[in-house]
Amino acid sequence: MITPTHYMLLSAALFIIGVIGVMARRNIIIIFMSIELILNAVNINLIAFSAQLQNAVGQVFAIFVIAVAAAEAAVGLGIILAFYRNKETVNIDEMNLMRW
């Protein structure tokens, strides 16, 4: 029997893998993909509870999360392109223009 706890554990594991990707990798494109994994973990949680409570509101919020993820990807990748044009790198260790 699969309970919402199973889905929450799966979601937490996916979330942690995404956080590890954000923390450990230096390539900013991989970091953006890890953020997508984190958002997917959130969506799994929302839809698992939507199925458990027999209520479609969780799915509506999952659609909003997907819309925000699409907007984030578009703007973030635009920033990556603009940055790459100036500095010829995607390594976040070299992205220190605004560091004080």
Add this chain to the structure above:
Amino acid sequence: MGEAIAFYVIAAFILGFAVLVVSTKDTVHSVLFLVLDFLFVAALYVLLQAPFLAAIQILVYAGGIVVLYLFVVMLVNLKRPPEAHQDPHRRTKLGLGLAAAVLLELGAILVYTSTRPATAAAATAALPPVTGNTEQVGWLLYTNYLIPFEIASMLLLVAMIGAIILAKREL
């Protein structure tokens, strides 16, 4: 029982591909593993009786966002050495094989739908209007959550304009 097996198999694939996404050295491979990961998440949505979200997941994530990532990786990844071409006919054969497989699948779908024409359509038509998954989600989106929906569309418009302006060479 069947649900448990499906859940564990799908969960194993999701976590395995997620680990591959964050651990692979080659960025292009990482993006391709991300596609597989999104496809298995969509399968999990089907398991959770959310087929509309599964379709959205495949269309928006696996179809749209990942292609965007792939474009950026191809534009940015200059340090990779150009691949050596050993056998120029290998890819042609591979392409022909894949095209034949797709053609077979399309033919199978056509034969299947022509032999059993009316059952699926009759089943969906017999349902009342606000019980299907897609109908429920759509009904909620256009009644209770109309204003968040409009704000989300505004956000997408702003993001689109912002991305165009950021990626332009000069204004």
